[in-house]
Every structure is written in C-alpha cells, then in structure tokens.
Amino acid sequence: MPELxxxxxxxxxxxxxxxxxxxxxxxLPYPKVxxxxxxxxxxGVLNATFKAIDRRGKYLLIRLSNGHTIVSHLRMEGQYxxxxxxxxxxxxxxxxxxxxDQRAVFYNDTRRFGRMVLTTTDHEAVxxxxxxxxxxxxxxxxxxxxxxxxxxxxxxxxxxxxxLDQNKIAGIGNIYADEVLWQSxxxxxxxxxxxxxxxxxxxxxxxxxxxxxxxxxxxxxxxSFSNVFGEVGQFxxxxxxxxxxxxxCLRCGEPLVKIKVGQRGTTYCPVCQVKYSRRTNEVSGTN
DNA sequence: AAAACATCCTGTTAGC
DNA sequence: TGCTAACAGGATGTTT
Numbered sequence: 001m002p003e004l005x006x007x008x009x010x011x012x013x014x015x016x017x018x019x020x021x022x023x024x025x026x027x028l029p030y031p032k033v034x035x036x037x038x039x040x041x042x043x044g045v046l047n048a049t050f051k052a053i054d055r056r057g058k059y060l061l062i063r064l065s066n067g068h069t070i071v072s073h074l075r076m077e078g079q080y081x082x083x084x085x086x087x088x089x090x091x092x093x094x095x096x097x098x099x100x101d102q103r104a105v106f107y108n109d110t111r112r113f114g115r116m117v118l119t120t121t122d123h124e125a126v127x128x129x130x131x132x133x134x135x136x137x138x139x140x141x142x143x144x145x146x147x148x149x150x151x152x153x154x155x156x157x158x159x160x161x162x163x164l165d166q167n168k169i170a171g172i173g174n175i176y177a178d179e180v181l182w183q184s185x186x187x188x189x190x191x192x193x194x195x196x197x198x199x200x201x202x203x204x205x206x207x208x209x210x211x212x213x214x215x216x217x218x219x220x221x222x223x224s225f226s227n228v229f230g231e232v233g234q235f236x237x238x239x240x241x242x243x244x245x246x247x248x249c250l251r252c253g254e255p256l257v258k259i260k261v262g263q264r265g266t267t268y269c270p271v272c273q274v275k276y277s278r279r280t281n282e283v284s285g286t287n
Numbered sequence: 288a289a290a291a292c293a294t295c296c297t298g299t300t301a302g303c
Numbered sequence: 304t305g306c307t308a309a310c311a312g313g314a315t316g317t318t319t
Contacts (some may be wrong), residue, residue, distance in 0.1 A: 001312055050294090058313080076312050109291085111296045113313070130314075157290085166314080174312065263292075265311075 002074040004138065005172025006216035007058050009233065010080060014105075015053045016064070022049045022100040023064075027263035030094035035117040036252050044068050044118045045097070053244050056158065057134045057170030061124060069121045072107075078114030081106045085180065134170040137208045138286050143169060147239075148200045150194045160188035174206065175242045176214065178267050180206040182241035187273045188266045190257075213238070 002010070023045055048064035056059065062070035065261040072078075085102045095116070097105040107116070117128060125132035136142035136150075151168050152159075162168060163177040172180075181188050186199060194205070219233035236243075240250050245258040249269040250258040258267045 003313095073313085075314075077298095109296095111312080112299070113296065116315095155289095161290095164313085262290085263312095 003173035006219035025098035210222035
C-alpha cells in the first residue's frame with residue numbers, strides 16, 4: 001500500500017526514466033482508471049512531453065509540457081512500469097502511454113482502486129478537492145510543533161485515526177501510523193487531544209525521521225509494491241510493529257496484539273504503548 | 288459535528 | 304482437495 005515514502009520512490013523513478021519523452025499514443029484497457037471524461041483525458045495528454053514529476057502527500061503530479069498535470073493516486077496497489085514498445089498489457093494494466101523512443105509507460109493496478117485525473121497545471125488543488133485540503137508534508141520545515149499542538153488539541157479521535165487523516169498531516173498510511181505510534185510509545189486509541197506537548201514532540205520527530213528513513217530504503221513492500229524499475233523496497237525488513245502481531249515487542253518482549261481502530265487493522269505493544277488512563281495514574285502517583 | 292459504516296476491487300488466506 | 308467466506312486497504316460517500 002503505497003504511502004508517502006513509496007510514492008516518493010515511484011516519483012524518483014519516473015523522473016529518471018521519462019522526463020523529456022513525448023507521448024505519441026495512449027491505450028486505455030480500463031477507462032475507469034480515469035476520473036471524469038476518459039476521452040478528454042486522452043486528448044489532453046496526447047503529444048505532450050513529460051516535463052516534471054512532483055508529489056504532494058500520496059499524490060503524484062505528472063507535469064506535461066502543454067499546461068496540463070495528471071494527478072495520479074496509487075491507492076492500494078497501483079504501480080508504474082516502463083516496458084519496451086509492443087509489450088502486451090498485463091492482466092491489470094489500465095493505461096499505456098507509448099513514448100517516442102520505443103518504450104511505453106504502463107500503469108498497473110491489481111485492485112483497481114487507483115485513479116488518475118487530468119487538471120490544469122497550478123490549478124490542481126482547486127480542481128481536485130482532496131489535494132487542496134491536504135495537511136502539511138511531514139518534514140521538519142512544514143510540520144511544526146506549534147501546528148501539531150493546535151490540531152491535536154481540537155480532536156478527540158483516536159490518535160491512530162487522526163494520523164491517517166490526510167487533511168491533518170499528508171502522506172501517512174496504515175503501516176507508518178503503527179510504526180510511529182510504537183516508536184513513540186503511544187497507545188493507538190489515545191484521544192488526540194489527550195497527548196501532552198512532550199508526547200507530540202516525540203511523535204513529530206518520529207514521523208519526520210520515519211518518512212526520511214523509509215524513503216532512503218526505497219519504501220516498504222508488503223504485497224506488491226515495486227518502483228518503476230520493478231525493484232521492491234527494503235524498509236519492510238525494518239518494521240517494528242506493522243505485520244508483527246504475535247511476535248515479541250522489540251523493546252520489552254511482550255507479544256504484539258492486533259485490534260481494529262476506525263476499521264483499520266492496528267498492531268501495537270500492550271505493555272509499552274500504555275493507555276491514557278494508566279499513564280495518568282502513573283503520573284498522578286508520582287506527583 | 289463527528290463517528291460509524293458501506294463502497295470500490297481482487298488476490299490471498301483461513302476455515303470447513 | 305476444493306470450495307466459500309473473510310480479509311486487506313485509502314479515500315469517499317452515506318447513514319446514524
């Protein structure tokens with residue numbers, strides 16, 4: 001499930017492979033991948049040249065030379081690959097951009113959840129509402145502690161659900177949410193507004209460094225994620241909570257447990273990640 | 288207002 | 304062994 005680090009990995013691959021190439025032909029085996037008028041999409045993209053590949057949260061912003069930007073969201077299993085021209089579509093290939101140099105860009109998506117929409121460059125945030133509402137990028141510069149303190153104080157949502165809300169912080173998905181909560185020793189059901197400023201500072205640091213590390217490791221491959229070169233990520237070997245249900249906590253040895261929080265599978269350590277009421281008692285006991 | 292739940296989609300796995 | 308049911312997940316739409 002591509003989250004920010006995986007999308008960034010894809011972005012870097014596309015940037016390396018297709019900038020400067022012209023789109024000579026488009027094939028659309030699965031028109032539903034396009035949000036809106038798929039014919040207009042084809043017309044608006046044809047003959048343009050790939051100018052730049054940007055990213056915002058989990059969205060890819062594919063800049064074309066003709067003033068259009070393709071906004072692409074991979075959702076669960078979307079992936080791009082670059083193939084020799086004439087390669088047959090795979091079972092789940094949804095769109096093919098044939099290039100001017102005997103290559104073609106494939107977009108494949110086994111679960112068919114991903115979507116693409118054509119927008120006017122610099123108006124994406126207006127034309128794609130969810131893009132316009134995205135919270136800050138989880139970087140040192142964009143995600144300030146003051147901002148964290150402000151938004152967390154205004155919600156009683158479980159912190160796990162809060163972290164998944166793209167309108168609050170952009171780019172965190174189920175895997176990294178579990179990871180940063182484990183690292184921060186925060187119980188996933190803790191109401192967002194009950195976290196102390198110290199805990200928020202820790203959480204913030206962990207979010208920022210986790211994203212950096214995962215990008216450095218070319219993302220996490222759990223099911224099918226691979227970059228444009230067909231290479232899997234490396235970060236799945238470094239996960240400390242996600243996917244480790246029943247295995248010992250790397251801090252205290254207690255087996256990790258799995259629960260549902262806001263309909264999402266959530267793995268955590270029942271000893272290290274203490275519920276708020278227990279933390280309060282401990283704190284008041286020492287006062 | 289916000290929380291809960293359904294929806295999309297298909298491959299994989301658990302259970303009988 | 305072979306079948307079905309449950310499950311996974313991000314974002315969005317609908318209901319409570």
